[in-house]
Amino acid sequence: MPVKTLITAEEFLDLAGDGIRELIRGEIVEMSPPSARHGWICGRIAVIISRWADPIRAGFFLGNDSGIVTERDPDTVRGPDCQFISRKRLPEGLPKDGYLSVPPELAVEVLSPSNRWAEMMKKIDEYLATGVLEVWIVDPEDESIEVFRNDRGPVRFGRDSQLTSDVLPGFNCRVTEFFS
16 A cells, blocks of 8 residues: 655645645645635625724735644644734734744634535634634525634624624624625
8 A cells, every 4th residue: 555645834835736725634635616606705704804904903814715734743734715813913914925823813714515514613623723713604505604712612693693703802793794
């Protein structure tokens, strides 16, 4: 039986190629491009969070599946749909190259029809274990957002709820804004 060659997060970053991929325990996993609606919702999230963050220079919104190293030896690099990291965690600003040196406060995943809940729970656990403080699971089907943190159970915000966040002080937004 051939031995699989595992790669590191740094080797993964240096790979050229098209498409969406994650590194899972040293192995590259190809992913399908998201649907148009998925991308549109990610864009809405970017606008809404940036509208809160930019005037107060709170930090940096990252999209486009920017990588987070969640495990080492073997390495795992996940690409949340969206993430936010404060200037407090990155006082020098974003690095010119490479993945973030510290985890973001917020990671956001927008569910796709192909996602399985067990798969999403694994990602949530990885994000929280690596130091992400809050994970949002955005469900386009029922237009809701479920918020996960290490210090309490999940909290679901339905379409008519006002979403607030412990890691985005002063942020609030009607959930319907993410979908309208």
